[in-house]
Each structure stands twice: as C-alpha cells, then as structure tokens.
Amino acid sequence: MTNDEDRYLREVQYRFPDRLEARAILHRRYGRADWFAWLASEIAFTPGSVVADVGCGAGALWRDAPRDVPDDLALRLVDSSPGMVAAAEATVRAAKRWSDVDAILGDATALPFPDDSIDTALAIHMLYHLSDPAAGLAELARVARPGGIVAVVLNRSGTMAELSGLLEQALGRPSARPAPCRPRMGWR
Numbered sequence: 001m002t003n004d005e006d007r008y009l010r011e012v013q014y015r016f017p018d019r020l021e022a023r024a025i026l027h028r029r030y031g032r033a034d035w036f037a038w039l040a041s042e043i044a045f046t047p048g049s050v051v052a053d054v055g056c057g058a059g060a061l062w063r064d065a066p067r068d069v070p071d072d073l074a075l076r077l078v079d080s081s082p083g084m085v086a087a088a089e090a091t092v093r094a095a096k097r098w099s100d101v102d103a104i105l106g107d108a109t110a111l112p113f114p115d116d117s118i119d120t121a122l123a124i125h126m127l128y129h130l131s132d133p134a135a136g137l138a139e140l141a142r143v144a145r146p147g148g149i150v151a152v153v154l155n156r157s158g159t160m161a162e163l164s165g166l167l168e169q170a171l172g173r174p175s176a177r178p179a180p181c182r183p184r185m186g187w188r
C-alpha cells in the first residue's frame with residue numbers, strides 16, 4: 001500500500017475502531033440494527049472450517065454472530081490496521097466462543113495464506129477501499145479451497161448520501177475527502 005489514500009485509511013480513518021463505530025452507531029440507529037447478525041446467519045459456515053475475515057475491522061460480525069454459527073470455526077482475522085487487528089481479537093476473545101483465533105496484520109491483496117487453504121473467505125464492507133479491488137477478489141479466490149465460499153459485501157452507491165449532504169451544507173462546500181465508503185474506480 002503506497003498511495004495517500006491507503007495511508008489515510010490505515011493511519012487516520014481505521015487507525016482505531018472509533019470512527020468506524022461512529023458510523024456503525026448511525027447505521028444501527030437509522031438503518032438495520034441486526035445487520036451483522038443477519039449477515040452471519042446468511043453465510044453457510046461449516047462446523048470445524050477455516051474462515052478468513054479479510055478487512056475484519058473491529059470484528060463486528062463475530063460480536064453479533066447468532067448462536068447457530070458454529071463455535072468450532074478456526075478464525076483468521078486480517079486487517080491492514082494494527083488498531084483494528086487488536087480490536088477484532090479483543091471482540092472475538094470477549095465472545096468466548098471460538099478458541100482457534102489468529103489476528104493477523106495483513107493486506108487483502110497479499111493474504112498470508114497458502115492457496116486453497118481457507119473454507120470461507122469473507123470481505124465485508126472493505127473491497128472498495130482497495131486501489132485494485134479485482135486484485136483483492138483474485139486473492140480471496142486464490143486462498144479459498146475448491147468448493148469453498150467467497151463472500152463479498154459491498155455498500156450500495158449513495159450510502160450515507162444524506163450525511164454527506166448535511167456535511168457539505170455545514171461546510172458550505174464539498175467535503176475535502178471522499179466519504180470513506182464511496183466506491184472508487186467505478187466499482188459497485
């Protein structure tokens with residue numbers, strides 16, 4: 001990761017979980033409060049399987065995972081921000097459900113896993129942060145075993161547009177920096 005946007009994501013926006021949590025509070029209050037519980041229930045996790053949560057953030061999926069998500073998953077939590085890796089590990093440990101947990105500082109475009117080694121590879125609300133989303137997708141496909149699952153969750157375009165509008169009104173000009181989840185390079 002070399003450009004300014006990558007550095008901004010790693011060192012400012014996602015340095016610690018607080019900014020992400022501020023956005024999550026808005027989603028919980030004005031959107032779907034059970035989003036991560038619903039999402040986890042939609043993914044067909046196999047008992048005893050290896051799951052890579054790439055761009056895991058603070059581990060919200062695991063905080064809210066319903067009881068029928070198997071407790072014997074091997075979790076590989078990957079994020080490019082040390083603050084997020086630490087937060088995700090703390091979240092998962094606090095849940096006291098999974099014991100095989102590895103929290104890893106890593107890049108979605110160079111995952112630290114061998115080919116075909118992951119049963120379920122997740123990229124939740126993160127692929128649009130990559131300067132080359134296709135490379136991230138290819139990497140998920142590389143590490144997923146044949147017949148495994150690759151699950152990608154994106155935001156619809158215009159997500160949080162109302163909030164951006166309010167910010168622009170308050171500033172009297174477009175905000176200096178693109179909204180963190182704005183799709184780039186035409187990626188939807």
Ligand SMILES: C[S@@+](CC[C@H](N)C(=O)[O-])C[C@H]1O[C@@H](n2cnc3c(N)ncnc32)[C@H](O)[C@@H]1O
Binds near residue numbers: 080
């Ligand atoms: C919008 S947050 C989503 C976090 C989590 N998946 C969730 O849904 O709550 C995006 C996450 O992707 C991480 N991220 C951004 N670029 C990354 C990269 N190249 N490799 C790994 N993680 C990255 C950020 O540090 C941040 O934690």
